[in-house]
Amino acid sequence: MLAVENLAKVYWSGSTRQVVLEGLTFRIRQGETVALLGASGSGKTTLLNLISGIDNPDSGSVSLDGVKVHALAEPERTLLRRRRIGFVFQFFNLIHTLTVGENVALPLELLGCDHASTQARVADLLAAVGLGGLEPRFPETLSGGEQQRAAIARALAHRPALLLADEPTGNLDEDTAGRIIELLSDLARQEGTTLLLVTHSLPVARVADRVLRLSHGQVAPAEEP
Amino acid sequence: MNLFSPLLLRAGLRYLMHHRWQGLLALSGIALGVAVVLAVDLANSGARAAFELSVQQLQGKATHRLAVPGDLLPDEVYINLKRQPGAPPMAPVVSDWVRIKGAPGRYQLVGFDLFAEAPFRGQIAERLTAPAFISDWLTDAGGLLPGAAATRALRLVAGDRLDIVYRDQPTTLQVLQANTQQDSSGDNVLLVDIATAKTILDMQGQLSYVDLILDPDSEHWIRQHIPPGVELQTVAEQAQGVTRLSAAFELNLTAMSLLAMLVGMFLVFNAMTFSLVQRRSLFGRLRAIGVTPRELFTLILLEAVMMAMLGTLLGMLIGVWLGKGLTRLVAATVSDLYYTVSVSALQLDGTSLMFAAVLGVLATLLATLVPAWQAARTPPLTTLSRTALEQAARRGIPLWAVFGLLLLLAGLLLALVLPGGVIMSFAGLFSLVLGAAMMTPLMIRLLHRLLTTVALPGIWRMGVRDLDRHLSRLGIAVAALMVALSASVGVGVMVESMRGSVHTWLTELLCADLYVAAQGFDEGARLPETFLQEVSGLETVAAISRYRERTLPLHGRHVELIGAHLAAPSRRGFALLSSTASAWQDFDNGAVLLSEPLAYRLGLVPGASLQLPTAEGPLNVQVAAVFRDYASEHGRIFLDETVYRRYWPDQGLNTLALFARNGEVASMRRELGELAAHTALVLTPAAAILEESMAVFDRTFRVTEVLRAVSLVVAFIGVLSALMALQLERGKEYAVLRALGLTRVQLVGLISGESLLMGLLAACVAIPTGVLMAWVLIQSVQQRAFGWTMPFSVDTGLLLQTLLVGLLAAGLAAIYPAWRSASRNPAPQLRED
DSSP: OEEEEEEEEEEEETTEEEEEEEEEEEEEOTTOEEEEEOOTTSSHHHHHHHHTTSSOOSEEEEEETTEEGGGSOHHHHHHHHHHHEEEEOTTOOOOTTSOHHHHHHHHHHHTTOOHHHHHHHHHHHHHHTTOTTOTTSOGGGSOHHHHHHHHHHHHHTTOOSEEEEESTTTTSOHHHHHHHHHHHHHHHHHHTOEEEEEESOHHHHTTSSEEEEEETTEEEEOSOO | OOSSOHHHHHHHHHHHHHTHHHHHHHHHHHHHHHHHHHHHHHHHHHHHHHHHHHHHHHHTTOOEEEEBTTBOEEHHHHHHHHHSTTOOOEEEEEEEEEEETTSOSEEEEEEEOHHHHTTTOHHHHHHHTOHHHHHHHHHOTTEEEEOHHHHHHHTOOTTOEEEEEETTEEEEEEESOOOOOSSOOSOOEEEEEHHHHHHHTTOTTEESEEEEOOOHHHHHHHHHHSOTTOEEEEHHHHHHHHHGGGHHHHHHHHHHHHHHHHHHHHHHHHHHHHHHHHTHHHHHHHHHTTOOHHHHHHHHHHHHHHHHHHHHHHHHHHHHHHHHHHHHHHHHHHHHHTOOOOOOSOOOOHHHHHHHHHHHHHHHHHHHHHHHHHHHTOOTTOOOOHHHHHHHHHHHHHHHHHHHHHHHHHHHIIIIISOOOHHHHHHHHHHHHHHHHHHHHHHHHHHHHHHHTSOOOHHHHHHHHHHHHTHHHHHHHHHHHHHHHHHHHHHHHHHHHHHHHHHHHHHHHOOSSEEEEETTGGGTOOBOHHHHHHHHTOTTEEEEEEEEEEEEEETTEEEEEEEEEOOHHHHHTOOEEEEOTTHHHHHHTTOEEEEHHHHHHHTOOTTOEEEEOOTTSOEEEEEEEEEOOOSOSSOEEEEEHHHHHHHSTTOOBOEEEEEEGGGOHHHHHHHHHHHTTTSOEEEEEHHHHHHHHHHHHHHHTHHHHHHHHHHHHHHHHHHHHHHHHHHHHTHHHHHHHHHTTOOHHHHHHHHHHHHHHHHHHHHHHHHHHHHHHHHHIIIIIIHHHHSOOOOOOOOHHHHHHHHHHHHHHHHHHHHHHHHHHHHSOHHHHHHOO
16 A cells, blocks of 8 residues: 655755665555654654655655655645545644634545535544534644544544554643544544554554554664564 | 635634734735825826816817917907808807905806807806896896806805906906706806906907817818917817826826835735744645645635725725815815816715725735745645744845845836836836835845944844844835835935925025016906006116016917016026027027926927917027926926017016115115005015915925825834734743743833834835935936926935934834733743644
């Protein structure tokens, strides 16, 4: 489903060269949940940005269902994200001027879905993440955990083939983090969505079918999932 | 795919609702810009429409007019034509301006021949031939029918008696019927029977003109039958000749209003940039979930259109209100300088409203394009930090400055080097201003570097650094303030230069000790020839200059022709800009002195020849010299009295300029006082004429002053808007400072200091820009619009005033944001992520 081949990314800070990813290769099957473990600054977020087409690699390729992401022009990559990819961020990144319901509805509206089916999907998802009835509330009135639940609902709204989660529990307390990660992986499995979960926390990675470790720009299977 | 997402639009509008101040300030930028443009346009069109209405009412269905250029038409011309078989419809008219005893302003007294009127002015003829009215009109020699505006202004009712004064001669007329129509504001006329008019206006055996209704055949017939010296004009040509006079004045006002709109556009640009930069993380999130740059761009433009529509609507309401006041000012100036108009109510001109609406929306969209394009290019998830953003903005500064310099140079080229009309000069002026505005951020950086070398106390040092740190946003606000201040300097220096030039010119020209005219001289009253002999015999009079004036149609304009005998001191008062080797000798031999505006317009230089229309056919004269003149933009021609009287023999003296022997002005005045016992005279010392002329000058520029003030208000809002937005963005930073121990007073000091610094920097850039603008205004705009040039002089007081205004505007703008920041509880802001 997702194939990453020899991916490399280098950042320059003045004349200093910083290799973030170097010849990175791995594959993820359809419906699989994979956790990518790595320390801060190991290039986890860079990798997600490259997979989603937000950033361009220096070399190598990313294929999503056989489509080479970086062979697409920028507008096509944007549409690929809109149709096939969902995002869950560490800082939730909900849109503060939209209600919870509207936040979840936004990806569907962008895809041109009709109002009735959008509303039904929003209600289902919010109920599934435990926020049923909170549609008219604005994000700032919710707790951190509730905001992340809303973000998960938004990420899954358009039934993406691939869900990218970047430290989804990094901003939550331990208890809430545990519940959120369970919810995320359960929903991804229910929806048949491939989940790539980036984290530095081993307990969080335990929900995955497979755990990879990112270190020194290379990825390797973790010894203990 | 949808053209735009309603949800995204809702998100954008909610953002603006959450940041009402920002939205309101952007709205006020659009609204004020539109308001000023609309108000000026309404005032101009109101004055023009009032004039055209009065002309239209008087000309009725006439297509042509018979007249003698610069003179009256003998009755015989009309009678002879009328008697011929096949003569087309004709109506004789007698008309001139009169005063009403005890009422301000002048009114047009018009005499019609009732029996010739029906085909021409049906409405008037209908009123005059009403059974209850016609006998009074024909039998009562003093019967009067006032126009609607005159009826309203003088509060007339039927039966009232009205004392009118013409050339100091009073006559009493009786109002036969009051015109109470509400829709006609321009008809400032008093209608009387033609015989009554001839008596009052002393035009026995003469007519002002004859109106005609002609088709091509009858036009051909008339041309074959009119005697030499009589001219056939179309009425359109006639009216155009008058309205064209004020075109340059209108254009100047319009340009000033567009300058206010330009400042308004900066404000919109500023507000939109702020609102978009503040939402960059939102745009980054949207881009991450699949919103394309084009969708973002459309969304932002849609937001701008909605704001533009609201702002334009608001601006149109303010514009109509502002237009009411401005119409009175413009009408007063037009009446002072060009033609008498009476505007009693604001006319809502559809074209003006449409122009303002389109301009408001287009200007907002134009101001939004760059920030929208930048926002649409926001990378997904906003990989750029605030610092990186500022660094990117800073990298762009030299490029903006180069563009600005090119625009500025192009502006100078357009205005000063390339040939063209006044519109080209204004295009150059706008290009110059825009160029200077684009160079402003670089100037700020350079001045900032200079300031950093000065050892400032800690908090002030922070203020100076902040300005550089937030250059991408503050730069635009400073540029907006700079544009307003430079416009103020430019126009101020121009007005002051002109005031100084006019004063010098008048002081030199009015070198006689006393000027003498007949009472009622402004209605054309003349001094009797016998009076000249009496004055010449006075012991105390050393020298006399004599002036006889008339208006002459020349190349579609009404030029003043002055037949003069100029005494030696009067000749010294002329500032000759260029002349033949023996200019005064040539003048004595029949050559003319041409005023600068006329020479410029006709492209004439000393030695060239000019044709003057006379009753005996064209008179060829040579140009002896071109003299500096600000009396009339339409032009003045001085011709030796002897030659003048050969062609216009029966015209009396208008004015005498008297020079006292041995400076005994008081004795001369006493002797003249004795003469005045049997001749109605107006004795005016040069100083009084100078004072009155300068008062008219100041009245003329009152409108300009209003527009200058409005531009400054718009710029003040710009700075306020920038500070408010910055305060919003830096809330957390201020909270941290408060947490670290910065007192409220210190925080107020920091914000106010930054604002004052913005004012200072804006003024520093505005002063040279404004001086450059003044140079273009004087060297290009004034010459191309009015035909005159003037020495360039910069008043340092005005420059100092600009600096203070800049500081004051910035200081005032800081009060509310500073108070708001200082009074906020820092705790919630510290908790925000």
